[in-house]
Amino acid sequence: MFRTGKFSFALLILLIVVPGLCWGSVYWVGGVAGVASWWLLQVFSIVGVVSLCVSLGYFIVSLIKRKKVRMRWISIFILAIISTWPMCWLLGSLQIAYPADVNRVKPAVTVRLPVKETVLVGWGGDSIKTNYPHVVVPSERWAYDLLMKPAGMGSPNLSDYGIYGADVVAPAAGTIVEAYDDDRDHAPGTDEHESMAGNHIYIKLDETGTYLVIAHLMQNSIKVKAGDHVDEGALIAKAGNSGSSSEPHIHIHHQRQNPANTSLFLSEGLPLYFRDSTGNAMPIGGMRQEHGKDVPSGDSVTPL
Numbered sequence: 001m002f003r004t005g006k007f008s009f010a011l012l013i014l015l016i017v018v019p020g021l022c023w024g025s026v027y028w029v030g031g032v033a034g035v036a037s038w039w040l041l042q043v044f045s046i047v048g049v050v051s052l053c054v055s056l057g058y059f060i061v062s063l064i065k066r067k068k069v070r071m072r073w074i075s076i077f078i079l080a081i082i083s084t085w086p087m088c089w090l091l092g093s094l095q096i097a098y099p100a101d102v103n104r105v106k107p108a109v110t111v112r113l114p115v116k117e118t119v120l121v122g123w124g125g126d127s128i129k130t131n132y133p134h135v136v137v138p139s140e141r142w143a144y145d146l147l148m149k150p151a152g153m154g155s156p157n158l159s160d161y162g163i164y165g166a167d168v169v170a171p172a173a174g175t176i177v178e179a180y181d182d183d184r185d186h187a188p189g190t191d192e193h194e195s196m197a198g199n200h201i202y203i204k205l206d207e208t209g210t211y212l213v214i215a216h217l218m219q220n221s222i223k224v225k226a227g228d229h230v231d232e233g234a235l236i237a238k239a240g241n242s243g244s245s246s247e248p249h250i251h252i253h254h255q256r257q258n259p260a261n262t263s264l265f266l267s268e269g270l271p272l273y274f275r276d277s278t279g280n281a282m283p284i285g286g287m288r289q290e291h292g293k294d295v296p297s298g299d300s301v302t303p304l
Helices: 003-031 031-064 071-090
Strands: 109-111 117-125 144-148 166-169 174-180 197-206 210-217 233-239 252-254 273-274 289-291 294-297
Touching: 003 031, 003 071, 031 071, 071 117, 071 174, 117 294, 252 273
Parallel strands: 109 273
Antiparallel strands: 117 144, 144 252, 166 233, 174 197, 197 210, 210 252, 289 294
8 A cells, every 4th residue: 555656645635635725714714614614624633643644654664674765655744743633622632712803703792791790701702711612612712601609619519609590681682593491400510411502592683683692501490482582681591500511600602603403513603792891891711720620710790
């Protein structure tokens, strides 16, 4: 196989063309094409891993047989390393934020906080440092995880967390396109979720026709149903700990496509800001380590 010039040439072209088109789509095309290309890069990383193994095998055989290493295989080896990089993202290392410019992506929306009390931003903002779990996912590029004190103490009891059971209100006027609250609230720190979003509400905004996703709500607490129109500030649910959630919090993000009928892998996240509150319109989050626990260290935001 290693002596086959056509194979090495085809592999070289593949490692140039597919990642090149994908990165070009991510940076210069954007939109759904950019989002799909971002996920394709991660799938294609499997080809990178295989190519890396094949090129290493070629080097070993060449060394054993004392043959000259061809430049083409050196190029394949380098390109395979580059193509393998997105595999690291899936493993939680060497990650970068999905490259979308917060000042250029439109439309952005500015809404009220989804609660009437002071919140602590667990994760939020534009950078991987302040919004690590979200910015790597295009649909959640500018998502927030909102907490209330006490938070981050590692207690197994739901009632120990300040936000658990807090009233959740509509951040803006719009139409409910999906409301679901059948998932149970699981104990903090466990991985017993029944779905990723857990109990959730999707709102189509009157202002822009784009969508808000509000997730991890309390079981049997949702006050609205699909088709209802809600005014800003209307009570819609209570905060819980359903879905993929390490402790009670409210997840909220803004996206272009209807989340009720569009795949996560084809959904484009949009900027989301808060008004009528103290601090930054796009508050930032973050975590610090204390005694082996992740303690929220993000902005504290209070409704005016």
